[in-house]
Amino acid sequence: NAGVTQTPKFQVLKTGQSMTLQCAQDMNHNSMYWYRQDPGMGLRLIYYSASEGTTDKGEVPNGYNVSRLNKREFSLRLESAAPSQTSVYFCASRGDRGSQETQYFGPGTRLLVL
Amino acid sequence: KQEVTQIPAALSVPEGENLVLNCSFTDSAIYNLQWFRQDPGKGLTSLLLIQSSQREQTSGRLNASLDKSSGRSTLYIAASQPGDSATYLCAGRSSKTSYDKVIFGPGTSLSVIP
Numbered sequence: 224n225a226g227v228t229q230t231p232k233f234q235v236l237k238t239g240q241s242m243t244l245q246c247a248q249d250m251n252h253n254s255m256y257w258y259r260q261d262p263g264m265g266l267r268l269i270y271y272s273a274s275e276g277t278t279d280k281g282e283v284p285n286g287y288n289v290s291r292l293n294k295r296e297f298s299l300r301l302e303s304a305a306p307s308q309t310s311v312y313f314c315a316s317r318g319d320r321g322s323q324e325t326q327y328f329g330p331g332t333r334l335l336v337l
Numbered sequence: 338k339q340e341v342t343q344i345p346a347a348l349s350v351p352e353g354e355n356l357v358l359n360c361s362f363t364d365s366a367i368y369n370l371q372w373f374r375q376d377p378g379k380g381l382t383s384l385l386l387i388q389s390s391q392r393e394q395t396s397g398r399l400n401a402s403l404d405k406s407s408g409r410s411t412l413y414i415a416a417s418q419p420g421d422s423a424t425y426l427c428a429g430r431s432s433k434t435s436y437d438k439v440i441f442g443p444g445t446s447l448s449v450i451p
Contacts (some may be wrong), residue, residue: 265441265442265444266426266428266441324430326371328373328383329380331379
C-alpha cells in the first residue's frame, strides 16, 4: 500500500498562475481532506470530502476549488495564485470505523507563490 | 467551539528520559483524539488514536491517555531516543458526524539529546 500520495512535491508559481495539486489514496477511505500548514497558524482545513461526489468547505476555502474525481482521488485547484497561498499543503484520508478512523497524511506539497 | 492547546511548545531532554507531552481541549464532548508525529519537511504520521470510550492506548514505548472530564490528553514516551526528536501534534474530533471538526493543536517540538 502506498497510503496517501501527493504530486507535485514542490512548486513555484507566479502571482495569477493556476495549478492543481493531486492527491490519491489506496486505502478505500470515504473521507478525504486538504489542509494547509503555516508557521504559527498550525494546520487549517481548506476543503473536505465525506464521500465520492461530495465536497464541503473547511476553515479557509477562499481562493481554492476541489474535485473528488472518484473514491481514490481528491484534487485541489488554485485558479489564480496569490502570495498568501504560499504554504505547505497536505492531503489526508480517514477510515470510517473505530480504530480505522485514523487520519493518514500524504507527504505534502510545498508551494511558493512569487 | 473546540480549541486545542499543547504545552510545552518545545522540550529538550537527555536520551533515556521518560517524558510527558500535554494536550488540552475545551469541548469535553470529544469523539476521539489522535496523536501525530511530524518530522521536519515531512507529513504527519499517526501514532495513536483514542476513542472517547477509551482511557488509553499503547504502542511500544508510547502511551496516550484521554480524560474527557478534565479536557486533557497526555502522550507518554518511555526511554526516549534521539530518533524520537520531532514535533508532536494532537488533534481532537468533535463528533462522529463532524467530518470537518478535527482541530489540531499547535504541536510540541521535542529534542532528545544523545
